Amino acid sequence: MTDRQQATTTLWRPTGPRELELVxxxxxxxxxxxLPEQPIFYPVLNEDYAVRIARDWNVPRDGAGFVTRFEVESDFLRRCPVQQAGGRTILELWVPAEELEEFNAHIVGRIQVVHEFR
Known part of the structure; x- marks a missing residue:
């Protein structure tokens, strides 16, 4: 019997130091x-957009910004709506907070920090 590797999709998440510590x-x-004021978890679909948020929003607000990269089972992601948050390449997945635990169960491997801004 052979293990078939699950197809995955790469996602990015810009984050501040507090959330990164929890990860x-x-x-x-x-x-x-x-948190109660965060009804949606929104990873983004392109690294460039994640860099802009981490650098231009997290750094002024939190003193540091990080871009993380992680893989999620592609089949599972079909149920998450893609939202265009601006230009053509500014795309986010919207995961309702109450579905985050299930989303986490479909992460393949580890979440990695790929950029850091201060």
């Missing part, structure tokens, strides 16, 4: 639950 506490395998 570290979860062994780089899951995103923390949303």
């Amino acid at each position: 570290r506490e979860l062994d780089w395998r899951a995103w923390p639950p949303r």
